[in-house]
Amino acid sequence: MNIHEYQAKALFEKFGIAVPKGTTATTPEAFITALADLPEGPTMVKSQIHAGGRGKGTFTDGFKGGVKFCKTKHDAREMAAKMLGNTLVTAQTGPAGRKVQTIYFTVASEIKKEYYLAILLDRNSAKPVIVASTEGGMDIEKVAHDTPEKLFKIIVDPAYGLADFQVRELIFKLGLTGAEAKNAAKLIRNLYTCYWETDAAMLEVNPLITTPTGEVLALDAKVSFDDNALFRHPEIVALRDLNEEDSKEIEASKHSLSYIALDGNIACLVNGAGLAMSTMDIIQHFGGTPANFLDVGGGATKAQVIAAFKIILGDPNVKGILVNIFGGIMDCNVIAQGIVEAVKEVGLTLPLVVRLEGNNVLAGKATLDASGLALVSGSTMADAAQKIVKLVA
């Protein structure tokens, strides 16, 4: 689960991580009262959407930049009026963009130098890793590729937590001394505590900055959490912004279905994550484009199959459907009955190819045949994929 920058900064403050003073507004009327909390002077205006690349984004009305520096609070108010309610397209949003529903104003800090700091899981060691760099404000993948010597990693032993000597090592590598070193050490320790205590998947501060007076501040904050751990963090679940999520994905999660919308026109309904992924792949392999990832899980019920059909048909781009079920334990006949009921209930008119294999498959196929539905049967995944690609072409 992702949260907004302003929410991440509030979380940081709770853990004693220094951030520039900030305030939010969700209506133009609220701009003045929100800005009253900040001192007069240079102010940042930041569009709050979950996607990255906001600064370099463009609004659908042609206005450029979702993050702006303003010399005065008055300018900040005018700038915010152009962003609020407008739709921002960035490298990460896709062409549709995201509507800006919250504006975050912060004091524009004076920057001495920018750094990069992140904490996430290192899959190879199965331990948390702190990643830091002297090249802040940049695309960190590019830094890792072009100048790997400027990227520092510290693996934390979960049995003991972050050790003081490791913090010192990072501080030395970043070249910090005096008040900066002291403040950075405190920030790194608190950031690690925040990562561990909140079950975060990733904390990213890009840039982390030093100021001419020796302060060390998290100028930006990107935080995501482990979905599997949300059950023990109601305070984090409360930060969820449904406006930022695909409505079909929200609907799917209500039925315990795993659904991800994609750009293609062949919808798929599959059991199992690996099989669902490879069903998308095989559609593309034979020249089609998948409209979604949809895993109905290992023990799908009739009700779930019906819900799944409704969700995939809610996508106007869909021109055909491929159902691929390997009924290991799951009874193919139950799935077949679900398909028949769902198709009747939603009045399906699009081409439908069904590939059933596994437990009680003959009864399942008989159910489909007896239904009188205009569906096409596929014998293998390859056969089914070729058939649906041909039908929508």
Next chain:
Amino acid sequence: MAILITPSTKILVQGITGDFGGRHAKLSLDYGTQVVAGVTPGKGGLVFTHGAHQVPIFNSVADAVKATGATVSAIFVPPPFAADAILEGVDAGLDLVVAITEGIPVKDMIRVKRAMQGKATRLLGPNCPGIVTPGTGKDSSGGCRIGIAPGYIHKPGHVGVVSRSGTLTYEAVFQLTSKNIGQTTCVGIGGDPVNGTSHLDIIKLFNADPETHGIILIGEIGGNAEVEAARWIKANCKKPVAGFIAGATAPAGRRMGHAGAIVGGAEDTAAAKIAVFKECGIEVAETPSDMADALLRAAKAMGVTLT
């Protein structure tokens, strides 16, 4: 021979009184697996009954091990309690713990993995379909089935299958059996980013098992476990290996069902992994329908008989 488990392996089921655990314990009993004990704290002394089978239930893994001599556990307990269940199995000195549970917090698994360092117990999973060593009875019954895989699709023989995904494993096994090619052992290592046993661990076991003549390696986007296994195969494995990677069409940064199936960087895309497979002499299945055929091609090229 087989790896990790044989038809005579005695297993216990943690969470046998839950719907999910109970249903699959029954299917394992039907398959002929030696399910000798169940563990549910607070229900010790009760009996899990299925037809003529009477499986005693214990309050703790240690009690169950002491009374029955079980050496392997299958875990079906809900995610908030699963990490503790794994540690209990480790503490009881089991040879193998198979964690079927899906949805365990990553932090819990980081701690479990650290706590298991230096211990003799091997962990398979979590979020995995389990492991099957097919038997010699009808539809491979009489074998050892731990987890949730359909037993009847298997056939005893000489191919080892290792995968992160359940249904893709079944797909591969089904293709093999349909072509009259049997399996030594089929292993699901699970779809989470932090798991107990890696692709490479299993590949090493298959390589050392004289009964295993060929291997199917099924992977996904995310992480570098498949790449690590492929490089080892290139240097050490003399057996034919076929590989498949799911997720070529997955967009970067989106979690595709499995928590571990997420493209983070240029190294963990399907294209990058497939390129490494080819470079390491692994016969790549172009589509999931091609997995058994890919292994047949690899075996033919090396003059190895799989049946």
